[in-house]
Amino acid sequence: MRHIYAYRVTYVIATLIVLGAAVFAWLRSQDIPPA
Amino acid sequence: MNRFLAGGFWILLYLVVVLAPMFLMMVRPTPPGRDFWVEFSIALGFVGLTQMAVQFLLIARYRRVTAPYGIDIILQYHRQIAMMAFVLIVAHPAILMIRTPALVSLLNPFGGSWASRFGLASIAALALLIVLSVFRKPLGLDYERWRVTHALLGIAALVFAHAHVSLAGEYLNTAWKQAMWKVFGAAMVSSLVYLRLIKPARQRRQRYRVAEVREERGDNLTLALESVGHPGLRFAPGQFVWVKLGASPYTIDEHPFSFSSSAESTDRLEFGIKALGDFTRNLRNVPVGTDAYLDGPHGAFSIDRVPAAGYVLIAGGIGITPMLSFLKTMADREDVRPVLLVYADKAWETMAFREEIDALTEATNLEVVYVLEDPPEDWQGETGFVTAELLARSLPVEKITREYFVCGPPVMMDVVQEALLELDVPLERIHTERFDLI
Numbered sequence: 001m002r003h004i005y006a007y008r009v010t011y012v013i014a015t016l017i018v019l020g021a022a023v024f025a026w027l028r029s030q031d032i033p034p035a
Numbered sequence: 036m037n038r039f040l041a042g043g044f045w046i047l048l049y050l051v052v053v054l055a056p057m058f059l060m061m062v063r064p065t066p067p068g069r070d071f072w073v074e075f076s077i078a079l080g081f082v083g084l085t086q087m088a089v090q091f092l093l094i095a096r097y098r099r100v101t102a103p104y105g106i107d108i109i110l111q112y113h114r115q116i117a118m119m120a121f122v123l124i125v126a127h128p129a130i131l132m133i134r135t136p137a138l139v140s141l142l143n144p145f146g147g148s149w150a151s152r153f154g155l156a157s158i159a160a161l162a163l164l165i166v167l168s169v170f171r172k173p174l175g176l177d178y179e180r181w182r183v184t185h186a187l188l189g190i191a192a193l194v195f196a197h198a199h200v201s202l203a204g205e206y207l208n209t210a211w212k213q214a215m216w217k218v219f220g221a222a223m224v225s226s227l228v229y230l231r232l233i234k235p236a237r238q239r240r241q242r243y244r245v246a247e248v249r250e251e252r253g254d255n256l257t258l259a260l261e262s263v264g265h266p267g268l269r270f271a272p273g274q275f276v277w278v279k280l281g282a283s284p285y286t287i288d289e290h291p292f293s294f295s296s297s298a299e300s301t302d303r304l305e306f307g308i309k310a311l312g313d314f315t316r317n318l319r320n321v322p323v324g325t326d327a328y329l330d331g332p333h334g335a336f337s338i339d340r341v342p343a344a345g346y347v348l349i350a351g352g353i354g355i356t357p358m359l360s361f362l363k364t365m366a367d368r369e370d371v372r373p374v375l376l377v378y379a380d381k382a383w384e385t386m387a388f389r390e391e392i393d394a395l396t397e398a399t400n401l402e403v404v405y406v407l408e409d410p411p412e413d414w415q416g417e418t419g420f421v422t423a424e425l426l427a428r429s430l431p432v433e434k435i436t437r438e439y440f441v442c443g444p445p446v447m448m449d450v451v452q453e454a455l456l457e458l459d460v461p462l463e464r465i466h467t468e469r470f471d472l473i
Contacts, residue, residue, distance in 0.1 A: 002335065003469060004462065006108045007115070013050065014119045017086070020054040021078035021123075027061065028078075031068030 042103035052089060056219060057081040060212065066205035076130035077206070083124035084196050084216075087161070088223035090117060090189065095226035096234075096330065105335025107469050114168070121161055124196075128154065150203030157195035164188040178312070179288055186227060193220055235284035238328040241265055245280070245325040246303065248318060253385030255353055256318055257295060258306045260327050267301035268329060270294060271339040272364040273357040273440070273468075276331030278306070280321060284328035290314055293356040294332075295388070297363035298339075304329075307356030307388065336440065336468035338365075343438040345373040347430065349421060349451050351443025352380055352387075357468065358442065359388055366398035374399060375437075377429060379406035379421050379447070383414070404429045421447065423454035430458065439465045 057078055068074065093100075093113045101109050132138045141151040164185060167174065171181050197220055200207060207213050247259040258278070262268070268276070275293040279286050296305035310316045338346055338361050348358040355378055362374065380386045386405065395401055406417040406425065417425055431437065439460060441451050448467050455465050 002105060002108055003111060003467065006104065006111055009046065010112055010115045010119075013046065014116070016050055017053055017082050017119075018079075018123070020050075021057070021082050022075060024057055024061070024078040024081075025071050025075035028065075028068045028074040029071040031065070032070070033067045 039103075045100055045103065049089065053082055053085045056085050056215065059215065060206040062212075064208060066208065072130055072134055076127050076134075079123040079130070080127035080200070081206075083120050083127060084193075084200065085219070086116060086120035087124070087189075087193055087196065088220050090120075091193075091223040091226045095230045096333065097226075097229075098333075101333060102335075105468075106333040108335070111469070117165065121165060124158060124161065128158075148202070150199055153195045153199040153202065157192045157199060160188050160192035160195060164192065182287055190224060190227075193224065231285070231287070234330060235328070238279075238284040238330065241268075241329070243304070243327040243329060245321055245323055245327055247323065248321055250319070251307070251387045252389070253352075253380065253382075253387050254310045255387040256308045256310060256315070258292065258308055258318060258321075259296075260304045260306075260329075262302045262304075268304060268332060269301055270298055270332035271334075271337040272298040272360040273337035273339075274332040274334040274360075275357075276304075276306075276329040276333065279328045279330075280325055282326055288314070289330065291333075293334075293360070295356045295359040295363075297367045298360065299364055299367035307353060307359060309353035334468065336442070336466060337361075338438070338440070341438045341466065343372070344433070344436045345375075345431070347375045347377070347434070347437045347439045349377045349426075349439065349441045349443070350379070351421070351447040354441075354443035354447075355388055355392075356442075358440065359391065361440070362392070362395045362399055362401060366395055371400045373431070374401045375404070375429065375431060376401060377404045377406060377421055377426070379443070380408070382409045383407055383411055421451050421454070423457045426451075426454050427458055434458070434460060435464075437464070441465065441467045445469065 060081065090113060093109055096106060128138070128141070141147040142155065144152050144155055167176060167181060167184060167188070176184070197216060200216060201213060207216065242263045243260040244263050245258070246261040247257070249257040249259070251257055260278075270276075272294070275291050277289040278292050279289040281288075292306035292308055294304060295307035296303065308315050308318060310318070336357055346361070348361065350358045358376060358378075362376070364370075365372070365374065376392065378386070378389075378392070383405075386407075389405070392403055396403060404417055406419070406421055407414060408419065410416070410418045417429075419425075439455055441448050443451075448469070452465055452467065456462060
């Protein structure tokens with residue numbers, strides 16, 4: 001049982017990490033200096 | 036702290052630790068922003084790097100971290116998240132190359148810069164580390180050699196990645212940002228120092244001695260250890276320890292064994308062991324009096340964690356070991372809650388500990404169903420494998436109120452878990468231990 005929940009939690013953690021990276025990228029891309 | 040709260044706390048802390056260094060890179064001065072995909076690729080590199088470093092923390096067997104989940108879960112997470120981190124790390128250059136195809140030339144280690152060479156070296160080390168871990172057995176790599184190689188490749192991958200970030204990273208444009216990454220990486224790797232030097236130094240003061248090595252049926256052994264000059268080890272029935280035999284606790288030659296003895300007896304510890312590998316086969320020749328050192332107790336597979344009106348224990352082969360610990364502990368505690376034990380093995384003659392189990396039916400409220408794959412001619416009991424039909428015949432009427440513990444070969448555990456679900460046993464009542472820690 002624990003193993004099944006652990007697999008699910010891992011996918012949630014992985015998704016949150018990728019989302020965090022996307023937030024970072026979005027915030028940084030707002031900081032593009034004007035050409 | 037409540038186990039569930041503690042479990043949630045460590046997951047939250049993990050997310051903060053993995054994401055924080057990346058977000059700290061946003062503290063000014065920062066390089067000029069670039070388009071989303073370039074920044075996303077860099078972000079994946081950063082989180083991949085922190086995850087790689089945190090992997091060292093996960094394997095250090097910090098009891099506070101492992102207790103809410105069980106160490107088998109932490110190791111399962113270590114393996115799974117490593118794959119994910121590897122994908123993120125590979126995605127970092129891949130996205131850049133898709134956006135700017137000319138960057139493909141950096142894949143040539145003789146071209147490019149030192150930054151790209153270190154990046155390549157880091158990915159190569161990680162790839163090799165994963166291949167050796169996934170295919171350790173088919174490649175014939177023994178466990179001890181694999182562990183050393185695994186640690187060295189992990190450290191190499193991390194050091195190369197740091198060199199890559201320092202040389203290439205426009206984000207590491209201040210001394211404190213450079214220092215933060217180095218300190219973070221070093222702090223994580225120092226977990227190895229804790230595991231290999233600090234913990235063994237403590238174990239030195241808690242010495243044990245081999246009291247007996249007893250042959251059991253079916254090529255199984257009981258290893259008995261006695262504490263030397265200290266009260267022994269408090270553990271929960273069903274837990275396990277890493278055992279090191281010989282003169283030094285600093286050896287990396289250690290093996291996880293489950294207790295087969297009662298948790299009420301802390302100064303004499305017994306372990307049920309199947310003679311499978313070189314180490315376990317040679318255990319027979321270990322002389323009485325040999326020094327032993329223990330790392331533990333570890334594991335979350337215990338009746339003490341899940342109070343219930345009664346238990347159903349389903350064991351296959353040497354998976355009987357933790358069940359034996361449950362039953363002996365219950366006998367010592369004069370615990371009269373009903374227990375059904377379904378114990379499956381190949382043959383009656385090779386069924387380990389069956390005399391002890393029969394004796395325990397007198398001391399506890401235990402009912403045993405033996406299941407033989409290859410029964411003798413006059414066998415009246417169950418035969419074949421543990422199936423849903425067999426369990427439907429054997430389980431008590433009040434099956435919903437019981438907690439279920441399953442331990443045995445991985446295929447058997449999968450089949451039994453499916454069978455229990457088929458019989459409407461709730462998933463949260465089924466507890467398994469996957470002992471394949473490698």
